Amino acid sequence: MTGILLELDLTRGVLETPPSSPLAAFRARHLPTMRELVRALRKGAEDDQVVGLVAHLGGPPLSLAQVQDLREAVADFRASGKGAVAWTESFGEVGGGTVPYYLATAFDEIWVQPSGDLGITGVSVQATFVRGALDKAGVIPQFGKRREYKTAVDTFTEKEMTGPAREMASRLAESAYEQIVEGIAVRRRLELSKVRELIDSAPLAAQAGVDAGLVDRLGYRSDVYDELEKRMGETTPLLAERYVRRGPRNLKDLRESLPWPQKPVVAVIRISGGINVGRNSGGGPLGGPSSGSDTIGAALRAVADDDKVKAVVLRIDSPGGSYVASDAIRHEVLRLRATGRPVIASMGSVAASGGYFVAMPADVIVAQPGTITGSIGVLSGKGVVRDALGRIGISQEAVSQGQNARMYSAQEEFSPEQWERLEETLDRIYEDFVAKAAQDRGLPVADLEALARGRVWTGADAQERKLVDELGGFEHALRVACNRAGLDRDHIAVTAAPQRNFLDRLRPPESTEDLAAQAKTVSLTDGLTSAVYTALGLPPTGVLTMPMTWRLT
Missing domain, CATH: 3.90.226.10 (2-enoyl-CoA Hydratase; Chain A, domain 1)
Structure with missing residues (x-):
């Protein structure tokens, strides 16, 4: 053979x-x-x-x-x-x-x-700025953020990196570079200085x-x-x-393939793409997948009610999105933990802003050294396109009741009173994010706030600052889950949740939980809208979104 x-x-x-x-x-x-x-x-x-x-x-x-x-x-x-x-x-x-x-x-x-x-x-962190193009087009960017490192809005409000943005980008590049140089040096049996010299050559x-x-x-x-x-x-x-x-x-x-004797189950729940209110989306022709709080919440409740499930791994690969959706998922994670079963967060390429929000209540957070995480901050605002549309002969009129009915209209700037309300909203969400992160991570609020401010960290730097517990990949997280639950890694069943077979997909839903477990159908328009927003760096799903135009190459 x-x-x-x-x-x-x-x-x-x-x-x-x-x-x-x-x-x-x-x-x-x-x-x-x-x-x-x-x-x-x-x-x-x-x-x-x-x-x-x-x-x-x-x-x-x-x-x-x-x-x-x-x-x-x-x-x-x-x-x-x-x-x-x-x-x-x-x-x-x-x-x-x-x-x-x-x-x-x-x-x-x-x-x-x-x-x-x-x-x-070597390594480079790249950011894109469109403020000059917006000025030429007649678009007025009006965005607020908490705090100085929440750089997604800089794409629209700045023409170059701010001081905090440059500081953050420099450390991201430096951390990634350190990891790569050390890995090459160890495996190729070369001095660190020699590896740096070769990279520079x-x-x-x-x-x-x-x-x-x-x-x-x-x-x-x-x-x-x-x-x-x-x-x-x-x-x-x-x-x-x-x-x-x-x-x-x-x-x-x-x-190993036989269903008996029955093995203890470790459930894996994936949170991928933007986080939104509603159901998961598999992604349209032009847009990627997204995770809905209804679907993820239903999965968390289902495993909480299943005695065969002895531990849960949350696999997160998300730049964040909706604040209320992230908060709803966090609540269900805490509810699951209250049953006594360990919940381990396993971070993929990125688990930042809302992606960090849903990870932070886990018993243990596992990330790779090169994972992009943190971004504990908030942003909101709009681009006013009235003048830009007017230049090409398009105008809009509206009749409304209520002083703030048009607050988020792209046809009008914020009034001073509306801007004050926006600032109050940003403060409220940011303070809630920081307070819950401090509670979940067991840190004083002041200490956590110093690590927050919208700043993005690599997994290695986050682990040093107690935003992450252990470094490793999915398999490491699975072993941690087994150890916490007193299980043998080689004698468990790993299942995905929610798990729906072909017949389940065909049957009409009987309850809101059934409906939540179904993936949402995405139209071409949904995918196109998401793709355009992503290309422009706009947060398509909410205020807890990390800088979407940043690239580490």
């Missing part, structure tokens, strides 16, 4: 969350999820039929936190004594290869095509990468596989996601 050579093809991208809408599922039908890849490596490490691992790097960039998830999984696979090889045509032809190379260093061996480059040029030709100790071998794909065949003998290459999706292949697999 030939051995299995597990393949990771990361050139297509990786999904954080399985698509919930039929259209999104069809579009992503051949893409693996992060959890599938991690599970495949964990399972492959224990499978005698799996003899090695080869990964093709490149394609859509992964976030720093996603790369750290994969690095941990590759390290666990290698600990079984099986070889792991990474290859690529080039680590970026014109830069942008730093994070992919950081992932490659988790493998035993790195191959690069002879004509390739090492574009390991990049981009490097492939041969220069070999000479510097950053690359092991030069070769094309066929060379990589020919070499692996010499080492391992004849093998059957198999994509990691296909490997983990296969049915039972032996007696051990069959025993």
Whole structure:
């Protein structure tokens, strides 16, 4: 029997969350999820039929936190004594290869095509400003924020980074850079100073990468596989996601797949995309998924009432959104904790603002060092487009009753009294956010407020400041949940909630809980609106939204 050579093809991208809408599922039908890849490596490490691992790097960039998830999984696979090889045509032809190379260093061996480059040029945090364009168009930006680091509104109100924004961006870049340099230095057995020197010398030709100790071998794909065949003998290459999706292949697999004896359950509840009031959305043609407080609340109540569920992992990958939706979810998390079962928050690439709000009541918060989190702050406002529309011959008139009926109209500026009310609202929400964060994290309000002010942190910096408890990925969070519940990680059932089969989706809802568990149908207009808002940096779902135009590359 030939051995299995597990393949990771990361050139297509990786999904954080399985698509919930039929259209999104069809579009992503051949893409693996992060959890599938991690599970495949964990399972492959224990499978005698799996003899090695080869990964093709490149394609859509992964976030720093996603790369750290994969690095941990590759390290666990290698600990079984099986070889792991990474290859690529080039680590970026014109830069942008730093994070992919950081992932490659988790493998035993790195191959690069002879004509390739090492574009390991460092880390950059980028922000976009449209104030100049708004001025030319005649749009009047009117936004308030709490506090100085809540920089999403700067996109519209400023033409460059403010002092606090630059300070925050500099630390984000510095923290990410420190993590990457240390990871490269440890795995390639180089001094930290040497790694920094090589990064400052990049981009490097492939041969220069070999000479510097950053690359092991030069070769094309066929060379990589020919070499692996010499080492391992004849093998059957198999994509990691296909490997983990296969049915039972032996007696051990069959025993693990049987529904009896019944195993204790750890439920996983995913909060992905913007947080809004209502039901989850699987995402439209142009918009991504969103998490509704009705759906997430129903899932939390369902697991609270299920005696088979012994622990819960909240997997959060969200920049936030609605304040009231986030608060409703937080309430249900606290209600679930009151049953005595541990609730562990596992942060993905980003869990900030409203995404942090729903994580903070958990028993333990786990994040990767490169997770983007914090952003404990609030923003609100509008862009007045009256003059801009007037320039192209469009005008509007309205008749209304009530002094503030048109308060949020894009046709009129805030009156002094309305602006005062907006400021009062911002103060009220910010104070509530800070007070609840302080309560959940067990910190004095004054100490928490100093860490808040809208500031975004990496997971590593957040952990140092007690906004995060432990560093690690989803598997680490799962182990923490098992330890807290007194369970054996190798003898549990991991289930997603809410869990609805095909027939459940077809049946009409019998109660509001049934209705809440259903994903909302998203129209083309919904997706287009969300995409436009995101492109402009507007918070599409609410006042607890982190800076949406910030990019770490």
